[in-house]
Amino acid sequence: MAKKLTPKPAKKAAKKPAAAAAAKPSDHIESHLVEKRVFKPSRAFAKQAHVPSLDAYRDEWKRSLRSPDKFWAGEAKGLLWRKKWKTVCEWKPPFAKWFSGGRLNVAENCVDRHCAGPDKNKAAIIWEGEPGETRTITYSQLRREVAKFANVLKRNGAKKGDRVLIYMPLIPEAAIAMLACARIGAVHSVVFGGFSSESIKDRALDSGATMIVTADGGYRRGAIVPLKQNVDNALKDGSTGVKRVIVFRRAHNEIHIEEGRDVWWHREMDYVTPDCPPAEQESEDPLFILYTSGSTGKPKGILHTTAGYLLGAQVTTRNVFDLRPDDVYWCTADVGWITGHTYLVYGPLANGATVLMYEGAPNWPEPDRFWRIIAQHGVTILYTAPTAIRAFIKWGNEWPAKHDLSSLRLLGTVGEPINPEAWMWYHQVIGGGRCPIVDTWWQTETGAIMITPLPGATPTKPGTATLPFYGVDAAIVDDAGRELGANEGGKLVVRKPWPSMLRGVWGDPKRYKEQYWTEYSKQGFYFTGDGARRDEDGYFWITGRIDDVLNVAGHRLGTAEVESALVSHEAVAEAAVVGCPDEIKGQGVAAFVTLKGGMKADKDLKEKLRRHVSEMIGPIAKPDQIRFTDALPKTRSGKIMRRLLKQIAAGQTVSGDTTTLEDLNVLARLQAADDE
Numbered sequence: 289m290a291k292k293l294t295p296k297p298a299k300k301a302a303k304k305p306a307a308a309a310a311a312k313p314s315d316h317i318e319s320h321l322v323e324k325r326v327f328k329p330s331r332a333f334a335k336q337a338h339v340p341s342l343d344a345y346r347d348e349w350k351r352s353l354r355s356p357d358k359f360w361a362g363e364a365k366g367l368l369w370r371k372k373w374k375t376v377c378e379w380k381p382p383f384a385k386w387f388s389g390g391r392l393n394v395a396e397n398c399v400d401r402h403c404a405g406p407d408k409n410k411a412a413i414i415w416e417g418e419p420g421e422t423r424t425i426t427y428s429q430l431r432r433e434v435a436k437f438a439n440v441l442k443r444n445g446a447k448k449g450d451r452v453l454i455y456m457p458l459i460p461e462a463a464i465a466m467l468a469c470a471r472i473g474a475v476h477s478v479v480f481g482g483f484s485s486e487s488i489k490d491r492a493l494d495s496g497a498t499m500i501v502t503a504d505g506g507y508r509r510g511a512i513v514p515l516k517q518n519v520d521n522a523l524k525d526g527s528t529g530v531k532r533v534i535v536f537r538r539a540h541n542e543i544h545i546e547e548g549r550d551v552w553w554h555r556e557m558d559y560v561t562p563d564c565p566p567a568e569q570e571s572e573d574p575l576f577i578l579y580t581s582g583s584t585g586k587p588k589g590i591l592h593t594t595a596g597y598l599l600g601a602q603v604t605t606r607n608v609f610d611l612r613p614d615d616v617y618w619c620t621a622d623v624g625w626i627t628g629h630t631y632l633v634y635g636p637l638a639n640g641a642t643v644l645m646y647e648g649a650p651n652w653p654e655p656d657r658f659w660r661i662i663a664q665h666g667v668t669i670l671y672t673a674p675t676a677i678r679a680f681i682k683w684g685n686e687w688p689a690k691h692d693l694s695s696l697r698l699l700g701t702v703g704e705p706i707n708p709e710a711w712m713w714y715h716q717v718i719g720g721g722r723c724p725i726v727d728t729w730w731q732t733e734t735g736a737i738m739i740t741p742l743p744g745a746t747p748t749k750p751g752t753a754t755l756p757f758y759g760v761d762a763a764i765v766d767d768a769g770r771e772l773g774a775n776e777g778g779k780l781v782v783r784k785p786w787p788s789m790l791r792g793v794w795g796d797p798k799r800y801k802e803q804y805w806t807e808y809s810k811q812g813f814y815f816t817g818d819g820a821r822r823d824e825d826g827y828f829w830i831t832g833r834i835d836d837v838l839n840v841a842g843h844r845l846g847t848a849e850v851e852s853a854l855v856s857h858e859a860v861a862e863a864a865v866v867g868c869p870d871e872i873k874g875q876g877v878a879a880f881v882t883l884k885g886g887m888k889a890d891k892d893l894k895e896k897l898r899r900h901v902s903e904m905i906g907p908i909a910k911p912d913q914i915r916f917t918d919a920l921p922k923t924r925s926g927k928i929m930r931r932l933l934k935q936i937a938a939g940q941t942v943s944g945d946t947t948t949l950e951d952l953n954v955l956a957r958l959q960a961a962d963d964e
């Protein structure tokens with residue numbers, strides 16, 4: 289089956305809806321057959337698992353929904369509290385407070401706690417750099433580094449509640465910086481190292497950050513990403529409130545040091561001691577802001593707070609990944625995304641696990657890098673994205689075949705629907721047919737995994753995230769909020785609050801309400817923005833976003849964000865952006881562009897526009913297709929008819945209702961305009 293995924297040139301792939309992009313398995317005959325296959329957890333796996341049977345899961349899930357306060361109060365005993373909470377959950381829709389009256393510190397929970405006993409010499413982080421060097425950091429070493437860097441933050445003026453931007457390569461110091469912020473109560477906002485100067489500037493302005501922690505450069509496919517230079521450019525016009533930049537020396541590339549503003553990480557560390565008691569935080573004190581794309585032009589700062597987030601991270605990591613003391617757990621996400629926050633840093637460390645961290649690209653220097661790492665470090669759990677799996681399929685089975693992958697016992701995926709063919713390949717070629725796969729559905733906003741198999745309990749079917757996690761009341765509803773029957777497609781909502789839910793959109797309470805709570809305001813449901821159906825076993829099949837958000841290689845991208853980047857170019861009058869099927873990335877970016885008078889529509893300009901978008905947002909937003917057109921299809925009220933554009937971008941014949949279209953000729957001209 290995997291052979292079906294042999295790559296076609298990107299352009300051809302865009303013309304035919306690719307099998308890989310089809311979220312609904314029924315679109316594809318073979319997928320449909322795969323869907324009928326059920327994989328039961330093996331007896332051996334179930335016997336040693338935290339949750340050993342479907343009945344055990346169901347009983348606990350029912351209990352968690354019947355008495356959520358009791359359930360979560362029980363789970364919260366697994367955290368280290370400085371002061372016990374008074375109430376578990378106060379719910380005044382759409383505002384929740386969890387564990388009010390309680391006090392704790394996230395860094396103390398993730399690090400210091402494990403230093404009290406024999407785990408102090410256990411590896412917390414095993415890191416491999418892209419050029420090949422490795423480092424192992426024990427819990428007691430991590431404690432020392434975090435405490436010292438917390439003192440560095442203080443020395444440089446950071447206080448409780450201050451916002452600190454972290455723009456780093458995937459090196460242990462990124463986690464150390466996050467934990468150091470948590471230790472003193474500063475609020476971090478990690479900016480993915482693949483984002484541009486403009487993105488850093490936007491986030492610094494929106495969050496009101498006063499400090500940036502960065503590195504000179506980071507490695508990516510052998511080249512050096514000029515991180516510090518990007519920070520310099522972001523701060524060039526002086527519009528942000530950033531007063532201090534702390535620079536870690538990673539790539540030894542030449543950089544500019546701005547006297548009075550920039551300091552070196554290693555020099556600062558010489559001035560401080562490892563004595564920095566963790567600051568007691570209120571349960572609802574902000575822990576971090578993470579920007580993510582929405583359906584309008586500006587990314588929104590999703591706010592997570594202290595106790596509820598940590599609890600969600602800890603409990604899901606333990607149960608979903610069935611963590612055992614001797615696991616070597618590898619989550620391949622970058623710290624710049626929510627998966628990197630919850631499942632590379634906070635969740636595993638809160639459980640005292642050993643985390644593997646790899647800095648670079650999966651195909652550097654050759655396409656077997658992941659498999660080499662697994663064999664070398666004895667990785668037991670691998671958590672990655674469907675887009676990576678599809679790329680591995682394309683690169684060929686000879687690469688994993690070169691390495692001993694027998695240490696693996698559990699596999700996971702996240703970020704987008706996994707097509708059943710990719711699931712089967714992952715199961716057979718990587719998991720040797722013996723490892724359960726957890727397909728985990730969740731969002732930046734949910735903070736932690738929401739719909740997922742539990743590996744010793746839930747029979748899996750390729751392509752479905754299966755059943756809700758404890759305490760999660762997920763449902764598929766129609767526009768009126770009524771729950772739908774088996775196999776009826778509708779909107780995915782969550783009907784009850786959960787500890788790790790977002791607490792707001794930074795600086796924009798209106799957007800928080802409108803975006804998530806207006807669709808079903810009467811019922812008080814959280815609207816996810818995703819479409820889904822449940823099958824006859826109650827399993828959730830996520831079909832993807834139903835708003836103007838794309839999912840490109842598992843990363844969220846607002847169509848409006850790309851549109852505003854395009855129209856900021858001097859040649860562009862108007863732009864409309866839609867998703868197009870892409871065999872590897874799941875979705876690609878297709879842009880329809882009208883130019884200002886006198887501008888020449890040619891290949892050269894297309895390339896310039898692609899580069900421009902990359903500079904404004906980052907390389908992930910680079911359009912795969914750009915089509916110049918003299919007009920966009922609009923309704924009489926002026927709304928762009930995206931449905932038509934999507935069909936054109938997918939190379940399909942335009943069908944369905946076009947009666948509201950203002951000018952039918954536009955359509956004919958658009959279809960004629962090629963992406964050449």
Ligand code: WTA
Nearest residue numbers: 702703704705727728729730731732830833
């Ligand atoms: C999609 C990533 C299907 C979904 C953790 C969601 C998924 C968006 C899955 C959130 C999955 C994530 N199956 N779709 N297992 N996991 N998604 O905020 O559309 O980057 O709304 O969080 O990714 O993306 P985000």
